Amino acid sequence: MASGGYAAVPSDDVSPQTSSQALLSREARLHGGTLVIHSDGHSYTYSYGPKGLTGLLHNYYALGCAVFVSIGGLLFGYDQGVIANVLVMKDFTQRWLIGAWEKGIMTAVLELGALIGALAAGVLADRVSRRVSIIIACVVFCIGSAFQCGAGSLAHLIVGRAIGGLGVGALSMLAPLYMAEISPPEVRGSLMALEQFSIVLGAVLGFWTGFFTRNIPGASSWRVPLGIQLGPGILLGLGCLFLPPSPRLLVMHERTEDALRALARLRLRTPAEIPADPLLKVELLEMQVEAQLVAQTIELNDSGKAGTLHAEARTWARLFGRKYRRRTFIGIMIMFFQQWSGINALLYYGPTLMRELGLQGESVTLTVSGGIGIVQFLAVLPAIVFIDRIGRKPLLRGGSAVMAFSHFCIATLVWLYEGDWQSHWLAAWISVGCVYIFTAAYGVSYGPIGWVLPSEVFPLSVRSKGVSLSTASNWFNNFLIGLITPGLMESSPSGTFLVFSAACFAGYLWSTYIVPETANVSLEEIDAVFGSSAGQEDVALKAQIERDLGLHEFIGEWASSENVRRTCYAEPGTS
Numbered sequence: 001m002a003s004g005g006y007a008a009v010p011s012d013d014v015s016p017q018t019s020s021q022a023l024l025s026r027e028a029r030l031h032g033g034t035l036v037i038h039s040d041g042h043s044y045t046y047s048y049g050p051k052g053l054t055g056l057l058h059n060y061y062a063l064g065c066a067v068f069v070s071i072g073g074l075l076f077g078y079d080q081g082v083i084a085n086v087l088v089m090k091d092f093t094q095r096w097l098i099g100a101w102e103k104g105i106m107t108a109v110l111e112l113g114a115l116i117g118a119l120a121a122g123v124l125a126d127r128v129s130r131r132v133s134i135i136i137a138c139v140v141f142c143i144g145s146a147f148q149c150g151a152g153s154l155a156h157l158i159v160g161r162a163i164g165g166l167g168v169g170a171l172s173m174l175a176p177l178y179m180a181e182i183s184p185p186e187v188r189g190s191l192m193a194l195e196q197f198s199i200v201l202g203a204v205l206g207f208w209t210g211f212f213t214r215n216i217p218g219a220s221s222w223r224v225p226l227g228i229q230l231g232p233g234i235l236l237g238l239g240c241l242f243l244p245p246s247p248r249l250l251v252m253h254e255r256t257e258d259a260l261r262a263l264a265r266l267r268l269r270t271p272a273e274i275p276a277d278p279l280l281k282v283e284l285l286e287m288q289v290e291a292q293l294v295a296q297t298i299e300l301n302d303s304g305k306a307g308t309l310h311a312e313a314r315t316w317a318r319l320f321g322r323k324y325r326r327r328t329f330i331g332i333m334i335m336f337f338q339q340w341s342g343i344n345a346l347l348y349y350g351p352t353l354m355r356e357l358g359l360q361g362e363s364v365t366l367t368v369s370g371g372i373g374i375v376q377f378l379a380v381l382p383a384i385v386f387i388d389r390i391g392r393k394p395l396l397r398g399g400s401a402v403m404a405f406s407h408f409c410i411a412t413l414v415w416l417y418e419g420d421w422q423s424h425w426l427a428a429w430i431s432v433g434c435v436y437i438f439t440a441a442y443g444v445s446y447g448p449i450g451w452v453l454p455s456e457v458f459p460l461s462v463r464s465k466g467v468s469l470s471t472a473s474n475w476f477n478n479f480l481i482g483l484i485t486p487g488l489m490e491s492s493p494s495g496t497f498l499v500f501s502a503a504c505f506a507g508y509l510w511s512t513y514i515v516p517e518t519a520n521v522s523l524e525e526i527d528a529v530f531g532s533s534a535g536q537e538d539v540a541l542k543a544q545i546e547r548d549l550g551l552h553e554f555i556g557e558w559a560s561s562e563n564v565r566r567t568c569y570a571e572p573g574t575s
């Protein structure tokens with residue numbers, strides 16, 4: 001008896017003319033269920049299985065691949081954590097007389113490099129493959145790290161950070177893209193939240209590595225923590241050679257047999273089990289339908305030849321066309337709100353901020369702001385477990401409401417007691433408490449969902465470009481925040497928090513009224529969630545392609561087969 005990750009519906013719903021969407025109905029996905037099929041004398045149980053941790057363990061192979069690829073996020077977080085400490089190390093600042101200006105450049109140059117890296121990876125990911133792109137990104141990242149670690153001048157450092165940034169940016173879009181394409185729908189959110197898990201784990205490791213090496217005499221204090229990142233960079237690059245390819249990309253490249261084999265591997269089927277597993281075939285057919293639909297719509301609309309500069313430009317432009325505009329803005333805005341929540345203002349300027357709040361001493365301030373990383377890390381754990389059960393929207397709404405409120409409280413307290421914290425220690429500690437409450441709320445909502453949503457909302461044809469645009473929005477807004485926060489803090493600390501509070505409130509409205517729920521919907525079904533997917537012609541075209549590819553016929557045969565009719569049942573609430 002084999003088990004897999006699919007939904008079943010009550011047998012009444014199974015009629016020969018239904019498409020696979022109806023067969024594997026959303027309803028059943030949400031409530032969980034079991035489908036038993038007798039085939040060739042064997043009995044197969046498909047459960048649209050448990051979500052959360054149990055679901056992840058059921059899909060242990062996809063989980064392992066996602067955990068591995070999320071090393072990309074680890075590298076990103078590590079740099080962030082480590083640089084906060086390196087920039088205040090004695091040997092580092094005295095060696096090249098690094099002042100505020102140089103510090104700014106070093107942070108900014110990585111972010112700008114990452115912005116370019118994220119956009120470039122969007123082109124690369126379709127042309128070569130997701131995995132080869134990751135390998136290239138790792139090589140670039142390692143070159144940048146080597147420059148930084150062995151730097152003999154300020155110029156080396158800056159060049160190293162720019163090159164490293166290219167790699168970090170590329171990895172920050174490639175890892176979530178690959179994860180989305182290999183995961184089964186019921187645990188996709190949990191799997192993808194691993195990206196955030198790795199980012200914040202990296203930030204914690206980076207921060208504390210720097211914290212502990214900062215007192216080593218001489219250049220080792222900063223060369224060691226900067227050099228350490230080469231290890232995971234090399235590991236990720238080499239390990240990618242052994243990962244299964246993305247079945248969706250293979251389908252897009254018309255390598256159907258390979259796609260089926262990759263999909264079977266990911267869904268824990270042996271090659272011998274493939275022919276007897278109808279749901280594997282259904283999943284593959286759905287991917288083919290989407291790929292063809294897209295290819296045909298492009299052919300109808302575009303005159304450019306695939307692969308040319310013109311066609312490339314057309315694909316980018318399509319992101320802003322009537323059909324995909326709404327999704328593109330969701331991808332861009334989720335990252336906008338993630339960054340304008342102020343998380344990085346707290347991370348980059350945490351020590352300064354804690355001093356504003358009246359805390360004294362280098363160790364106290366560093367430890368407290370290091371604590372922000374730990375809170376973020378702890379908060380992502382419940383997100384991993386609940387993101388598919390609760391859905392993206394409620395987490396975003398709840399998170400932004402709490403974030404807006406915490407910022408507002410801090411703004412008020414800072415406004416009232418700024419300059420006189422000594423006699424208002426309680427207010428100071430309440431503010432610190434609010435910083436942590438904010439961080440926890442961010443850590444279960446905009447933190448992880450920022451990395452989950454973009455890969456989900458785009459259809460295959462524009463997914464890599466869409467994800468790369470939204471990742472670029474992350475880096476761009478991150479850069480802006482880094483640029484304006486010091487000035488804002490100087491002119492009005494309470495005003496700074498008010499700005500972030502307002503942004504979080506806007507995020508609340510946006511997540512309430514604009515964002516669709518994507519939990520438990522297969523990537524191929526997201527079209528339906530957006531409703532718009534394009535008028536009647538597309539619906540008709542899709543039905544035609546489904547017929548051409550034999551999807552209807554296959555499902556019809558399967559659904560009308562005596563065995564399936566008798567044994568197909570659903571058990572609401574068994575997830």
Ligand SMILES: O[C@H]1[C@H](O)[C@@H](O)[C@H](O)[C@@H](O)[C@H]1O
Nearest residue numbers: 196199343344347447474478
């Ligand atoms: O999701 C991550 C994470 O929350 C990091 O701590 C933050 O620095 C990044 O900018 C963000 O994208």
